[in-house]
Amino acid sequence: MLKEVIATRFITPLREGGSLPGLVEADDLAAYVLKFTGAGQGRKTLVAEVVCGELARRLGLRVPRLVTVELDSVLGLGEPDQQVQDLLRSSGGTNLGMDFLSGALGFDPLAFPVDRAEAGRIVWFDALINNVDRSWRNPNLLMHRGDLWLIDHGATMIWHHNWPSAEASAARPYDASDHALARFRPDIAAAA
Incomplete structure (x- = not known):
């Protein structure tokens, strides 16, 4: 609660x-x-x-x-x-x-390195929840005190806006080519 x-x-x-x-x-x-x-x-x-x-x-x-x-x-x-x-x-x-994470900075993949394991866990999670809103244009990630934080999950589970399409949506593969963490070679296999 x-x-x-x-x-x-x-x-x-x-x-x-x-x-x-x-x-x-x-x-x-x-x-x-x-x-x-x-x-x-x-x-x-x-x-x-x-x-x-x-x-x-x-x-x-x-x-x-x-x-x-x-x-x-x-x-x-x-x-x-x-x-x-x-x-x-x-x-x-x-x-x-x-x-409110006071002092947090918006994530910039050119300024903040992310290890493959953490990148893999986040991309795997985004695939699980069908997050269509964590691209390099709008990463919805913050750097706070040296750690990467996930924010803004409003554009996830988009299938729950149209239940008749939920099964087809779940069957579609997740496209991570535009993901904010793609450049870090996410270790998806380890995350899974």
């Missing part, structure tokens, strides 16, 4: 990514990246975040801790951006948050 917190302050929108997450402070005085229930991708992306994020954690991969965040829609009244105000207003109630 995920820890429950209450958002006490909306800090800022994070304009990286299609879902427009935001940074909030909660009643436990921690900062969280908030994924809104009112975002265009819908609640199923938040389900994928929880299922795949917790699965990654149980497989020993680094993923920010997930929490449920109660959001009072009035927190957005002072936000000058109308799009963000609308998102906050439509997301009152329970939302999904993840620990």
